[in-house]
Amino acid sequence: MRRVSGTYDFGRAVRAEWTKLRTAGDTGRLLLLAVALTVAVGCGTAKAVKCPDTGCGQDAVRLALTGVTVGQAVVAVLAVLAVSGEYGTGMIRTTLTAMPGRITVLTAKATVLTAVVLVSGTAAILASLLAGRLILPGNGFTGAHGYAPLSLADGPTLRAAAGSVLYLVLIALLGLGVATAVRAAAPAIGIVLGLLYVFPVVTGVVDDPDWQRHLQQISPMTAGLAVQATVHVRELPIGPWAGLGVLAAWATTALLAGGLLLRGRDA
Secondary structure (H helix, E strand, C coil), X not given: CHHHHHHHXXXXXXXXXXXXXXXXXXXXXXXXXXXXXXXXXXXXXXHHCCCCCCCCCCCHHHHHCCCHHHHHHHHHHHHHHHHHHHHHHCHHHHHHHHCCCHHHHHHHHHHHHHHHHHHHHHHHHHHHHHHHHHHHHHHCCCHHHCCCCCCCCCHHHHHHHHHHHHHHHHHHHHHHHHHHHHCCHHHHHHHHHHXXXXXXXXXXXXXXXXXXXXXXXXXXXXXXXXXXXXXXXXXXXXXXXXXXXXXXXHHHHHHHHHHHXXXXXXX
């Protein structure tokens, strides 16, 4: 009976979180912005980079998916607002009164956010690859130069596409965990964007090659986006799936910290 009740409570929590996210004024606009930025930046990069001859060394798939580095910021903001918005309005008290199981609430938020980002992320990645398939051949990425048209039938391309969608989901979960721990929107957004974009800057100013490699291996963005690489994979500081695992570890740590703080303090 307890299991049935727990399942019912979780289902009720998921429906409540879906209703809140769906009816929030900024959700739809942020999702559209994330998709639009991801595709637009990917298109711009595909148009700007040339491959004039065989062996130009470019990763065509990664070029088409460059927009993820920008779209992820919008996904992170969406995730933060999913929590901080409730704290800002005081609605979190109503939520926790209706559903006293705080971990159930956080899990429901994570479930709904994952589903939403999976759908929008998939749309953004597929559109980016389609745009790259249409644009890149005009810039020299042709069979004559050693490049086949971008296709999900190609194993590395499929891995890069699926991994990019998972990357965006993990960024959302990272943002959710940080926002749950911090509660206020501005500091939470600052922390998440700092984790994503400051690591590469610090890596760029470090002179020691070994330290550069170590920083790249633990950087949420640099390590996570290794999953997009389809050429020179052995030369990467970290493997594609291992890199995504690093980002997963960051997201898991943030969610655990957020969950512990959520349980141990007043709303």
